[in-house]
Amino acid sequence: MSEVSLNGRCLVSGSAQGELLYADMALSFWGGVEPFTGEVIDRHHPLSGQIITGRVLAIPSGRGSCTGSSVLLELILNGHAPAALVFERVEDILTLGVLIAEQMFGHSIPVISLGEAGFAALRKVKFARVEDARVTGFDNPPTALAAARSPRAPHRVSTQITLTEMDQGFLDGAYGKAAQVAMGIILRMAELQGATELLDITQAHIDGCIYTGPASLRFARQLVDWDAKVRVPTTLNSISVDKRRWRELGVDPALGEPASQLGNAYLDMGARVSFTCAPYLLDSAPELGEQIVWAESNAVVYANSVIGARTLKYPDYLDICIALTGRAPKIGCHLTQQRLATLRIDIPELGTLDDSFYPLLGYHVGLLCGADIPVVCGLEHKAPTLDDLKAFGAAFATTSAAPMFHMAGVTPEATTAELALGGHAPARTLNISAADLLSSWRELNSAQSPEVDAVTLGNPHFSYSECATLARLCHGLRKLDSVAMVVTCGRATLERAQQAGYVTTLENFGVQFVTDTCWCMLGEPVIPPTARNLMTNSGKYAHYAPGLVGRRVHFANLAECVESACTGLASARLPVWLQAAEHAEGLTHV
Missing domain, CATH: 3.50.30.10 (Phosphohistidine domain)
Incomplete structure (x- = not known):
């Protein structure tokens, strides 16, 4: 061309x-x-x-x-x-x-x-x-670029952004170097996003505490050296290791030491010891309409969609910048009009559903949405639990760029589809069929043999109610010694589950608990080096695991995960609500 x-x-x-x-x-x-x-x-x-x-x-x-x-x-x-x-x-x-x-x-x-x-x-x-x-x-390699330019002058903050006296003080360095740099970064992002002013936020959740390599630690240490201190209550996401037990778990010090140091750096800035990717399970969870700044994609989607709090999908590093100033761009999901759905998605009647439905649906809806906020219709009488919505939101956040969803008759800003759409006609309307969901089921089930070597639960972190459900399923049973079974959860959840006796039941079954970190960061030896196939009930982890840890995945509901831990094999049974789609597909090939 x-x-x-x-x-x-x-x-x-x-x-x-x-x-x-x-x-x-x-x-x-x-x-x-x-x-x-x-x-x-x-x-x-x-x-x-x-x-x-x-x-x-x-x-x-x-x-x-x-x-x-x-x-x-x-x-x-x-x-x-x-x-x-x-x-x-x-x-x-x-x-x-x-x-x-x-x-x-x-x-x-x-x-x-x-x-x-x-x-x-x-x-x-x-x-x-x-x-x-x-x-x-x-069509062909172009000629070389002209000689490199001289260094650019420092970027100037747009005069289109209205600053309060305190904002200007941050920018002028009156509150220290860390807050000054943080405000400069906030304003550059606000300029790109089209914001004209900032707003006050009540709390922050930091995702930048995940160790991705030396740069992530270098960034945090620079802020600590500048005496950075958070100005609003701040929780920390899962870090890359179980901070209290990484040595006991056999984690390589080349990862364990810098990952732990990174967590310490954010604690030094005044953040709370929380270390969970599900901050909505903490006693500090926000309320409907509360202006917050959360990073971690599943947490953002849950906060916006299920709680009705207000946050953008904040990138790592912008989260701590805002926590250091308490000020965020007044744009996007902070504003009522920008929380409205523009896409309607209709779900067919599928009969009795199990807990694998919601992560699968979230995964598929996310693929359809791009950056558009959807309203999902057809589940008004299914009464999904908070755990179902957690699983849906995490998978949705994995495959979409959208910061939230609405579910008609379920989520707080969607008592009706019309309310979620703000009274407007949707820009697009899509219908999901059982055959569509069957296709995504096969996409998540990447394992090519029935063996199960490890069952990986808690992505996002397990809730107290999930611990209770799993304990009921495992009561009186014992898994195979050859199959690892690991649950990741927050420290607060583990303590509650211990007090209720669920942890004893699950440890008798053979479950290992890991706190502070999550499956998106865990590798060997928590995942046995000899393991080829993993099993999970998480749509998020079924998507990420092949790339992150190089293993194939069986995706199924929680009861199937327990059964496979006892047999070492995946049954390959489709849930009842998908079996009709497979049958119809078979008829078309006859």
Whole structure:
């Protein structure tokens, strides 16, 4: 094709060129890109196995985990980053990683958004050059870029953002270096997002305490050296190890020591010892309408959707910046009008459902949504539990870029579908069939043999009620010694379950409990080195595990997980509500 020249919106200025790596599916960098090699490890993504290092990466946006900003910072500082990022739309999580690298460490790559038509025009381009707000595509490698520019002047805060006297004080350094830098980063993001003012928040949940590599620890230590202190109550997400027991669990000190040090750095800033990816299970959970700043994708979706609190899907590092100032951009899901659904999704009547339905549905709905907020209709009389909604939201957050969902007749801002849509007609209406769900079931069930070597539960962290349900299923039984069974949960949940006697029942069955960390961070030896196939009831972990730990997965409901722990085999039974779809499929092939 001939040369293509496109104008877009410059998100981070700069010049770069290279072979174009294009995909029309959004990509989570956490669990999707290996931070030390630049390989795409999301085994469900069309770019799986590709190396992004030194190439111009064109994707519609990020998706999934808020930790993508941290992974991108690692890639930039260790020399494995793409040459440039080209997005279809303005993208917060990955762009923030570049801004942190630029502002705190003096390294950067150009970032640009092109809009739908411009992005699509790159589909057949082989090489690309990015120069600030312009992308040029070529059939053959372009000539070298002009000599590197002199260093840019420091970015100036937009005068379009109204600052209070305190905001200006933060920016001027009146409250210390850490708060000054934090406010500068907040305002750069507010400018990109189109905010014109900031708002006060009541609490924060920090996801940046996950150890992705030396850069994540370097960032936190720099803030501690600047005497950073949080200004609002702040909880911490799961870290990368069980902080109290990582040595006992056999974790390599090369991971255990820096991961623990990273947790300590955030504690030094005044955060609470919580270490859970399910902060909505804590006694500090927010209330309906409360303005908060949470990172961790499943927590964000749960807070917005199930509780009705108000937060954006905050990237790692922006979360602590806001905690240090108590101020956040007044934009997105902080505002009522931007919480409305624009997409309606109708679910068929499927009869009696089990607990595997909700994570599977969340996974599939997320694939359909992109960044659009959906209202899911058809479950008004199914009475999903809070655990069901937790599982749905976590899987939804894995495959979508949206910060929330509505479920008609279930979630607090969707007593009706019309209310969730704000009285407007949906921009799109989609119908999900049982056959669609069967396809996603097969996508999550990546194991190719029936053996089960480890059962992995608690992604997100197990709740007290899940511990009770599991104890009922395991009562009086004993798993095979050859099958590991591990539950991850928060410290507070474990203490309650111990007091209720559930932990004793589960340990008699053979369950091992791990706190402080979660399956998105766990590897060997908690996962036995000889294990080939894992089993889980988590749609989120069924998606991430093949890339993160290189194992195949059986996905099923909790009762099936217990049965497989006792037999060492997955039954491969479909849930009743999916069996009709398989039968219909068989008839079409006769």
